[in-house]
Amino acid sequence: MIKHIPVLVQVSLLALAVLLPLLKKNKAAKSKLLTILLLAVSVAFLLISLIDVQQNGAFVYNFGNYESFIGIQYSINAFSTFMSFFVITLALIIMIFSTKDIDHEIAQSSISQYYTLVLILLFSMVGMIYTNDLFNMYVFMEILSLTSCAIISIKSKKENYLAALRYLVLNTIGSLSVLFGIALLYMVSGHLNMTMMNQSISMIWQLYPTNILIASGFMLTGFAIKAAVFPLHIWLPDAHSNAPTPSSALLSSLVVKIYVFAVYKLLFDVLGRNIIISLGIPTVITVFAAAGMLFGSIFAIGQKDIKRMLAYSSVAQIGYIFLGLSLMTEAGLAAGLFHVVSHGLMKTALFLSAGSIIYYRNKRDIRDLDGIGIEMPVTMVVFAIAALGMIGIPGTNGFMSKLYLSFAVLGAGQPLLLGVILLSSYLNAVYYLPIIISAFLKEPKSKNVTMQVEVLPFPMLFSLITIGFLCLLTGFYPTLVMNFITQAVNLFLS
């Protein structure tokens, strides 16, 4: 029974997505309730599956008992169980926030459709984490790109249509590059199952180095467009800032990271570390990652809209993840994956608190935020925790991931990159600190403001406090996350 949990969770997400449009009365309220309940149950079951893999070891799940060279296969191991648990938990927190916030953002009639889309989005994300089959991954990727555009365009404004269309066009170019790469790899290896591809590629790669280099070039470019690696990030600011707040949080903290996992799978499960290093791929990734870390922050400094600033900050943070990946050492990969988790938590906290400010005071411009910390103390404390994490102040999870990354960079013998990390942290401080300072230390513009806890709806306050607490928890006890990540990295490098 326990070995079917990942598939059952996925099937139930899809089933509920199909059932929600069939509801008759009270569509919106019922959809919210059912989605939250299903996600809560899924979190519990995925936790059971995570514990089971820790105790009894990893295994592969063959669909319909077909053999692995024709059938679709899921690999259920320390990496996939932990990451799917993380994704669904974070999605649950965001969805609890969305129950009140979404009423303000989209039309009442499309709320039920919104939850349908979110469920399909989560379905495809979980699928991409588990799958051990390259073409299956492509199919999930297409579902993911369609639904992630749809949760932007559901807010029926003309900016959203344009942002969604741009995102869709670039996403499709990315998907097609990936499919082209899959075709080239299939030519070389004759398999689509990742394990079997890895076996045949490691035997014959010296015969077809150009073929594999072109294939990995196409696939990495495709994933880089989708993961918004600098300079392919141009779709991201519009898409993430115009979307409804829960969608922004989902897109920025989870969807982009799924493509990072896809890159990990491609490089280490399909090709293998030795082949990548001898083809010279890591150097290329390092250059783009370092450029992204600096330029993402520089663009963010000039922004006036708070959500747009957060979107540009994501570009910089993606750079950190790819920098860890490009080191190709155990510590580097672990630092990259740790930053996936900690950036997911911090960005969710930032987007949710920015969304609360927009909900409560309808302020989007950074210059209007003077004294907002007095009007909304809880929201701004959560914002401050996450913003300090982005800068890298000790006690937050952002500090821990920067510490891991710095040690990894030094361990790989590239002290120059440490300078890039420090410079990027400094740039983060340039645009996050002024907000915190003006929120807490400046006089509010309207005089009659008294210090009191803001009257936000309970679900929104609950998710804000939970996510702020999780940021601090993983900052003080990073080993909670790091234990699982070390196991995952060992899987990738074995």
Added chain:
Amino acid sequence: MNDFLIDLANHINYIAAIALFVIGLYTVLTHSNLLKKVIGINIMETAVFLFFVSIGFVNNGNSPIIDLGDLGKIYINPVPSSLILTGIVVAVSITAYSLSLIIRLYQAYGTMDLDEILAMRSEVNHD
């Protein structure tokens, strides 16, 4: 020279696939008409599908219906063709969604030209 031409003729479907891919990409990147961008994406999709299906082709191969009586027969690889059926479904849904977005944009702005839409937006921002 002659050998080169024969090689070229034997791999004509791969070359055509790459050419179509580049034509499609060029159309997407250079045209400001949104409908033409979608057409460009469709050309790119066709290119990748052609490439994928060509991989499975075997010279003088039969259609893959296994005939146990004749063991000497060669069959073409059916896997790429069946994968591409899935790919076509995905392509259709992306085209449908992007066309519906273009209709909404046309209703909102009265034009399908990306440059004109961006010009209108920047005017609004300056006011």
